[in-house]
Structure formats: structure tokens, C-alpha cells
Amino acid sequence: MSAETVQTVIDNLGALLLFTMILIVAAGQIYRAIYAVAAQSFLIAVAGGVLATATGNVDLWVIAGITLTVKAIVLPWVLHWVVRRMNVRREIEPVIPDAATLALAVVVVVLSFHLSASLGPVRQAITGNALPVGISLTLSGVLVMATRKTALTQMVGLFASENGIFFTAMAVTQGMPLIIEIGVILDVILAALVMAIMVLRVRSTVDADIADLEELRG
């Protein structure tokens, strides 16, 4: 594959990633957010495959495969399982109105494009729009974490944010050392498991939510 083709494909994947991010931010039901984050991880895996073909880096194939199995299939399944166990329907519960979150997401996307345009030579070294897209995914993920009250949606935000970092890292370094990538993935799995267990435990023992913890007195 020529460099231009790779750049176009990465650009297009970046646009689709942004679209899934918008869906996550705007999702009114947790199921949709989970599906959107699964689709996002799938796209990241595709991007990994494309970069692997372009650079001939075998590690990238491994990473793409791990991303596909762990982040696109297993983790969404775990989230889905927790949602079913807790038997909740619509628990997005935003701190600020949905429309305001969407508006903030727009600001984040536009600003990250604007800022990375000012980077100049650094920007040139990176494939396509990967840097601004990665930054906006990361920051929007943080935005989702900050504006939702329930732990599950915050987990979705964490995954999206992690996806953004992963995408940037892949595109910037043309493949990080395998051991680092695997470490990152393990961290995410561990975080997901801890959060899932904690959410279930907290719910089953005291029937409280993350937002209620603020009212604890020492």
C-alpha cells in the first residue's frame, strides 16, 4: 500500500471513530453507548491492521488482534452482562444536559483540530488526521466520564478515552513495543473487572450509586 492510500484510509477511519464518539456522547441508553464503544474498538483494530500492512510490523498485527478480541468483544460483553445483572434500563443520568455535553464535544473536536494544525512539523510526521482525532477521542472520553453519574457510563467513557490514546500511539509511533501495548491492555481489563465487581457489590450491599458516595461523611 502506498503512503497516500494509508493516509486516506486512516483519515476515513478517523472520521468513523469521531462518529462513534458522537454517538457515545449523545447516547440516551447505556446499551447504545456500549455498542458504539464496541464499534469504535473494532475500527481501532482495523486501523491497526492497516498500519501493520503498511509498515510490515508484525507486532501491530498482534495488537490489532488483541484489540479486536478484548476491547471489541470481551469488554463490551462484560459491560452488557453487568447491565443485565443490575437490571437497569436507562441509566445515563447526565450531570449537565445532554445538549450541553454535545456542545462541549463539538468544542473539544474543533479545538483539537485547531491546536494540532498549529503543531506544524510534528503534525507532518504523523499519518493523516490521527493526532487530532486521537486527542478528541481521549478528551471526549474524559468528558463522558466527567458528565455522567453512573459508574457504567463512566466505564464506557474510560474505554473511549483509552481507544483515543491507543489510536494516537499506533499512528504516531508506527507500533509501540509489544510489551507496552500488552501492559496497557491488561490495565484496561483489570480496571474493567474491578469496576464491574465494585459496581455489582456496591449495588447489591447498599443499593447506592457513585453519585451517592459524595454525600458520605467521614
Place this chain on the structure above:
Amino acid sequence: MIGERSLVLVLLELALLVLLGPLVTGTIQKLKARLQSRQGAGLLQPYRDLAKLFRKGTVQADTTSGFFRSIPVLVLAATMAAGALVPVIRAGPPAVPLGDALMLLGLLALARFLTSVGALDAGGAFGGMGASREMTIAPLVEPVLMMVVFSAAVVAGTTELGALAAHRGTSWILGWHAADFLGFAAMLVLLPAETGRIPVDNPDTHLELTMLHEGMLLEHSGPGLGCMVLASHTRQIVTLGLVSALFFPAAVAGAGAVSLLLGAGAFAVKILVLAVYLALVESSYAKLRLFRVPLYLGIGFVCALTALALRIL
């Protein structure tokens, strides 16, 4: 700029759009019926409805002004004029300057405005309610449509739809830029709103309080209602034609009858695909509460804005 579509061709395309408009509605209704495990009415039912309406006499409320009678004709005229701007069979600018995509959106907005004025003029409660809601939704839809058009127009350097379509060329799927994906996503979000379908509007009923467009037609009857219904069929196919001209045009070169037939066939396929999409969305989603609609349209707005940002930044 050399005109590539003669006036005859433009008129032919316009006639095709108006004639096929009811068929698209019929197809969507049939698909919906099949998805709900019903037999459904035939594909030609909208034509039969129109024929019946045009044979009937007119009844109108005492409170209406003289302007009310002319409203259906004006709405139909504005919508058909918008239809003339859509390249159907062949891409490329028309031989005579007609207008561009902004003109098209303006004409559709004019038709919408006239419809609401007619609904308010009759003085019925339902009409007024429908008009007020339509006027709430419209300002959210139209700017986003314009932004999608702009995001395509920035590259082509023109807002003339035929030239835009020609610029994209036949190999559109390979030439899709990142912004096109987002623009197309925005368009898919907006399509149900612009064609008056679930989850924004419900075209099947005018009995609920959720209605938008159907509520405004309540006071019309006979040939006037026929004109309004035909206008909404035409509006739907014009919107679908706008989408296909912006995102997957068929720029068939050559003049012969074969290429014309090929262009018409390609157009039919594209409209069919979009109609299937609309039918699927309508069958799988519930109508949104009115206060949820702005958020739904907000997704389209953010997508369009991001597409524009990708183009410019």
C-alpha cells in the same frame, strides 16, 4: 461553465421526479407493512389516493381568507421548482442557469413556510399546533442541511448541485474523503426529519398530538389536499435526490439513449436504497418525544460541524 444538461433534459428529469415521488412513498409503505408482517396496500396506492383526491370537491372553513385556496398550488409549485435543481439522470451543470443547492433548500423552506401559513390561516387548533411544531423543528434541520452542502461544496468550489455531482465523478466510493463519511452520517440522521418520518414525525396519522406535517394538512380537502400530498411526495424524493447528488452521483458521460437509461436506472437504485433505509428506521424506532427531538437533531448537527471542521482545518 459549459452547460451539460439541456433544458429538455432538466424538464424530463423534473417530470420523472414528480411522477416517481408517490411511488417512493408507496414503496416505503409497502416495505413497512411487510416488516410488520402485514400484506399492506399495493405500490400504486399513493397514485390511487391522489386520483381520488383530485376528483373530489373542495370544502373549506368559513374563517379562511382568500389566500388559503392558493396555498396548495404555491406549495406544489415551490417544491417542483426545487425538484428542477436536482440532477437525476446525468451530472453536470444545466445549460440554463437555474439555481444552486442553497436555492433548493430555500425553495423547500418556502414550501414549508407556506404550508404553516395555510395551517394557521384556517384557524384550527390542530393546524396551529402542527405549524408551531414544524417551525420549531425546521430551524434545527435547515442549517445542518446547509452545513452538509457546504462541506461538499468547499472542495468542489461551487454550490451548483449538477457541478458538485460532476466533481465527485463516478468513482465516488474511492474518492470519499473523511469529511464525506461524517457528512453522510449527518444526512442519514436528518433524512427522517426532512421527509417527515419517525422518529421525528409520524406520516401515518393525524390523530395524535405528536403530529407535525399531517396536522397542517387537516383543513385542506379535495384537489387542494391532493396538491399538498403530491408536494410532500415530491419533497421526499427531492431530498433523497439531494443526498444522492451530494454523496453518490452517477456522472454517466455520453449522450446516447443508453447512457440516459443507465443514469435513470442508477438513480432508481439509489433512491430505492435510501427508501429501504427510511423504512427500516421507521419500523425499528419509536417516535421521539418532541423535547427529545433537538438532541436527536443535535447528533446530525455535531456530525455536520465536524465534517466542516475536517474540511477547513
